Amino acid sequence: MxxxxxxxxxxxxxxxxxxxxxxxxxxxxxxxxxxxxxxxxxxxxxxxxxxxxxxxxxxxxxxxxxxxxxxxxxxxxxxxxxxxxxxxxxxxxxxxxxxxxxxxxxxxxxxxxxxxxxxxxxxxxxxxxxxxxxxxxxxxxxxxxxxxxxxxxxxxxxxxxxxxxxxxxxxxxxxxxxxxxxxxxxxxxxxxxxxxxxxxxxxxxxxxxxxxxxxxxxxxxxxxxxxxxxxxxxxxxxxxxxGTERSGGTRLIGVSGHVNKPAVYELPMNLTINEIIEIAGGVKGGKLKGVIPGGASAPMLTAAECDVKTDYDSLAKAGTMAGSGGLIVMNDTVNIVEATYTLLKFYEHESCGQCSQCREGSHWLARMFHRILNGGGNQEDLDYIAKICGNMAGQTICAFADAVTGPALSSVRKFRSEFEELILKGGLKGIGKEESISHRAVGAHV
Amino acid sequence: MSNITEFDIKKPKVDLNYASDKKPVHSDPNPEAKPLPKVTIDGKTYDFKPGDTIMQVAERYKVHEEIPRYCYHPGMPIAGTCRMCTVEVEKAPKLMTSCSTPAADGMVVHTRSDKVMKSRTGVMEFLLTNHPLDCPVCDKAGECELQDYNYEYGPGTSNFKEEKRVFEHATTKKLSDKVTLNMNRCVHCERCVRFTDDVTKTNDLVMVNRGWHKELEATTEAGLTNEYQGCLTDFCPVGALTWNDFRFKKRSWFLNRKPSLCDGCSKGCNIEVHSDSEIVYRYVPIYNELVNGHWMCDAGRSSYTSYTNPLRVIAPLMKHNDALHSTSIQTLLTDLQVHLKNAASIQLVVGTDATREEAALLKEKVPTIIGKNIAVSYFNGTNGVQTSADDKKLDELLKMKDLTPNTKGVEEQGLSPLANGEVNADIAILFRNGRAGIPKMKADQKVVLWGIWSQDELKSFPSKNILGVIAGLATIEKEGSYKNADGIVQKFHPAITHKGGALSAHQVVGVWKTLN
Missing domain, CATH: 3.40.50.11540 (NADH-ubiquinone oxidoreductase 51kDa subunit)
Structure with a gap:
């Protein structure tokens, strides 16, 4: 079959x-x-x-x-x-x-x-x-x-x-x-x-x-x-x-982003991410750059890492997670810093604000990414992102702080060259893109 | 409580779980029956009772100075959100909040390991990112937990280059006449919200919005309405909530802090008197599990002003040509003795704000000195209260109906209440310390006023009737003990030195005796 x-x-x-x-x-x-x-x-x-x-x-x-x-x-x-x-x-x-x-x-x-x-x-x-x-x-x-x-x-x-x-x-x-x-x-x-x-x-x-x-x-x-x-x-x-040995049945995978047929697919868990992208009609408008395999909170995978099966344990082994089954596909026109910033804006807005690390950290990360996008970044920031994430992950009541650090940390680790390019060339303007929207406009009530 | 007879008020001894509703789900029904379980904290092993949290055990045995905390307060439910009190528990994958994690038999805890210290440094750095760091103009400076913990755990420097969060409309916002909010300084520990939800049960405060722009607001337009607002400013770890009456009056490090008692009602809340150069700036409650817990009411907190009232009589006054003139205590007592010896009948009325010692002294010595049979009775004067049997609680927390501190202690001396609140003698000696009421007098009755009186109160008597005023000392200026509504006797010592010409009852009696 x-x-x-x-x-x-x-x-x-x-x-x-x-x-x-x-x-x-x-x-x-x-x-x-x-x-x-x-x-x-x-x-x-x-x-x-x-x-x-x-x-x-x-x-x-x-x-x-x-x-x-x-x-x-x-x-x-x-x-x-x-x-x-x-x-x-x-x-x-x-x-x-x-x-x-x-x-x-x-x-x-x-x-x-x-x-x-x-x-x-x-x-x-x-x-x-x-x-x-x-x-x-x-x-x-x-x-x-x-x-x-x-x-x-x-x-x-x-x-x-x-x-x-x-x-x-x-x-x-x-x-x-x-x-x-x-x-x-x-x-x-x-x-x-x-x-x-x-x-x-x-x-x-x-x-x-x-x-x-x-x-x-x-x-x-x-x-x-x-x-x-x-x-x-x-x-x-x-x-x-x-299913696999430790997880039965099928999974609904919502494939979105740069694919030709974005939709919800019901799939067995022994497929690799590359196979799923194939089922969803292949990458649209360019080559595959990376994916977010399990909804926004899952750490990103580069194109080279997409040969991993999508059951819970294989993804966990690959340093990411199956999460809620949302596969976001990004082609090479995507600027990872900008994409991550979009996610961080979301997390900054959605942190409930109970725990110190999550409330302040999600806000800090989003602003830092915004600064980098607008040409104010420096090399130290990249190391500091890792430090902030280290202080957030696993320290709070729920897993939200870990979810924030998923995209933030994986983007810096796996696509560091893109950050460095932005820092050297003075932000999105320097690489011929439009400047990112003002941080204050982002869902903030103040 | 009846078996407790006497104890000195002390600095707070922190014994936890005072009102916590988050006790562990399975608590041992009969902990005493078995040998107590043991937990190892920082290399030493301690006994604990099932249900104790790690923080409670550490606190009880004073493992270190203190496990740092913001959201945790022993008088409120546990929130576990500030993440400052995390400790390392062996075999647990993550750091655990010591405020909420129950100790378990055989558990090994490290409260200051590298991992823990790194986490605390992280929390401090996060909290300081959006804090304005306006310590030089902040009223909390010197007694601020953010300052203290930053000194111990903070990173020293920060890489935060972003713009700080500013709540422009809530930088100096009056939550009520008594409390001011500066939201920029808030560290979102939400002690205040839990206090109004779970302690006063008035639900005055609420957090609105979410995440980093989460903001404290009053639930109604009336703002804060509860009677314990001062407590909010006590336990606010930063300068977000400040007490208007104290704001900008004094830097906290200049304050002398001495324990005493509040004499505003029959509860006898334990307080710390904060003074500089014998001028009182504020009262704050200190912990006493049997009396006031951690709290005190706003009326009691504001009551220090009655002793600094410029109209208070602080020197002996003697009548001369129908007017009162200040004089020495010897002259006054010599003059009074003449009047008293000639009087047909004398009545001594002891206010229920006299200390137990004063009541005993007056009852025993005054008749002997004057050398006459004198009727001695006590008078409360609070509306609707004649004896301690009329006293009752006004709310679920602390406030009592009886507004004098020692009704039970005076009753203990075998005195009877003043019949109908009326004096029936030619001369009345009224002893009161500003809290008990003034009995009804007839138009031609002479009075000797003793204790704490203000010029306004003197005006309630026809001026020809006042034979003299013997100025006395206030609770915070003297030594003594009160027996509160629950029958607990509390001793206190002078918190400040009286700088005027007022004398303690013992000194007055001593002088009086030598004049005979």
Whole structure:
């Protein structure tokens, strides 16, 4: 079969090009819709968790934590201080804000029922009767589509009381965020869900002990949930076989940038980055210069390093990460300093500002890159960028500071000559490009 | 609390987790039953109670001077955001915040390893990038944690060549009549926000915006409204929040710092009196777990002004030709003795702001010296409070209804409250220290005023009725003890030396005795 993988078949995107694929009727008629739920409800919760564990499904949000293991961390019968039972919550993280990542939106607009079914199965598996779908503030259309899909599922009896006569109740609530990248971090998401400032929480306690509204909660990505019905319906072996030894199934890769066919592709994980670029129609308008393999936070790879497989472990070995599956391709017309500055502006704007290093460091880095672009840089700055990144990475509550240092540090390390050229020639003007826009105009409120 | 009888007020001993809501999830229900677990910090092994954080253990055993911190405050929930208190824990991949990480049995911690010091230097450099470094004109200079920690951990130099962040509209912003904000100096520790959220529960303050332009603002247009705003300026680690009353009055390094008690209500908050050349500039609270925790109210903090009031009588006054003239204590007492010996009936009213020692002394000695049977009673004078039974808490924190410091201590002397708050004698000796009320008098009753009186208060008596005024010492000027509303007896010593002609009750009684 295609992609050098005899076991591969699309798990999520099989029907996304057909008209009406987002409706419940299409899902029931063509995609064996809610059959997996029927099967799961006849199983014991622990068996469902075991099935997901064996499938090697890993979280598709960025960190790649094994989903089955995350579900098994949920306490069986949590009680409060007075001995009364506490509710458990299942939360879907649909705060897809990573630059270069747009896979979850495809699921929301084309096959929302797959995710809903996955959530109901997840609710059954962890013993939760309530699920929240946290949607990023900018997704007006997507949240309406999701609400419509949920209403349809209620009408058909897949949500609500006594689902399919099993005695299991499950409710789903759509919650819109207010527009913050950091709310994609699970504890910041929980704070935002509670109506607080979207700032990551100090861990421990982890969400499995103290989550949404102080109750045990489990947060999973949209794509993770969307893969669950397939695992239950087709069996874990089939799903696990598609992937690598330590990570089962397929991945949605959003290819963007200088390729001829930018889109979301569902691919097996044994492909190299070069092969994926080939599938996406090849590099457009020049030669390949470098890629960002897993959304903006992943360290860059040069063209020479693109012969690496895209599973979690191979990318980690290459010094970068699979992240959220956004592959940004850059050809040789791109100025890396300018491209990195664009990302740093984003991070400067999106740091929640709790931890000293991240708040001040993201700001400092962005301004430093801006100065270099405008001809004010010197050689010492390049060493200092590494020093700033060293003081930021791994020192904060969440991984945001590490995300900032990903592009900043890798760009200086791998494309140092471009920085030096800018410094020697006096910025973008010196190499015949337009001067970068004023720093003050960049989303700053002061 | 009842078994605690007496203790001296001390400098703060930091015992943590005072109001923290982030206790570890699984705390040991019965820690005493087993041998205590042990943690190794900087090469030495210490016992700890399950649930203690690394910082608590280090603090208790004084492992080093201090683990530096900005966001952490023992009276508030743990935030763990400033990242200044990180320590190296063996086998942990990253540095851990000592304020939030519970100590575990067998854990090996290094609080000053190279990795830790490098991280702290990094944090200091980041915090200083956008700090204006306007120490010469900053009121916090000298008692600023940013200065102190920079001296110890800071990088010394910085490569920051960018423009600094400036909050133009919040460089001198009044958050209320009492507190001024300079946002440029803020290091975003958010102690202030957590204080209004979790301690006063008034939710006065909030951070708006995000990241580097995150800014502190009052939640309502009224600004700060809570009664404990002064505390914000105490624990603000930098000069972002400053106390208007103290702002630009004195450099902090000129201040003498002596412990004393606030006598503004029956709580008896422990304070530090900050003075220079015996002039008081401010009160700040000091930690006492049993009494006031870390805090004190704004009314108490501002009460130092009553002792520096220019109208306070600070010399003995004697009546001569229906007017009061300053004189020596001997002359005054000789004159008073004549009046008192001739009086048909005398009543001694002790205000509940007298110290325990003063109350005992007056009750015992004054009748003997005058040589007559004298009715002795006490008077509180706070609206609605006659005895300590009428006292109650006004809020969840510290404020009490009884505005005198020693009602319980005076009651202890076996005195009875002044019936109906009225004096029933020809001559009344009113002893009070400016906090207790003034009893009702009849038009022709003569009075001898003793203690702390202001000229305004003298005017409440017909001038022909005042036989004399014996000027006394204030709480911060004298020695003694108060018994607070919870029955805790607290001793105090002079924090400043009185420079006027006022005398302590013991000195007055001593002189009086020699005149007989």
């Amino acid at each position: 295609m992609y050098n993988n005899e076991h591969f078949e699309p798990v999520i995107t099989k029907f996304v090009n057909e008209p009406g694929c987002e409706t419940i009727d299409f899902y029931l008629a063509k995609e064996n819709g809610y059959k997996a739920l029927e099967k799961a409800l006849k199983m014991k919760p622990a068996e469902v968790v075991e099935e997901v564990k064996k499938s090697n499904l890993r979280g598709r949000g960025g960190a790649g934590f094994p989903t089955g293991m995350k579900w098994s961390f949920m306490p069986a019968n949590p009680v409060d201080a007075n001995g009364n039972p506490k509710p458990k919550y299942l939360v879907c993280n649909a705060d897809e804000g990573e630059p270069g990542t747009f896979k979850d939106r495809l699921i929301f607009t084309k096959t929302p029922h797959k995710m809903i079914e996955g959530m109901i199965i997840g609710g059954h598996a962890i013993g939760s009767n309530k699920g929240f779908i946290y949607i990023r503030g900018e997704w007006f259309k997507e949240s309406r589509l999701m609400q419509k899909a949920i209403d349809d599922a209620y009408a058909k009896g897949f949500l609500g009381k006594n689902i399919l006569g099993s005695g299991f109740d499950f409710d789903l609530v759509v919650y819109m965020g207010a527009g913050a990248y950091i709310c994609g971090e699970e504890t910041a998401l929980l704070n935002s869900l509670e109506g607080k400032r979207g700032e990551p929480r100090l861990k421990p306690p982890f969400p499995a002990q103290v989550g949404a509204y102080g109750m045990p909660s489990c947060v999973n990505n949209v794509e993770t949930f969307a893969a669950v019905p397939y695992i239950l319906h087709q069996g874990w072996e089939k799903y696990a076989k598609m």
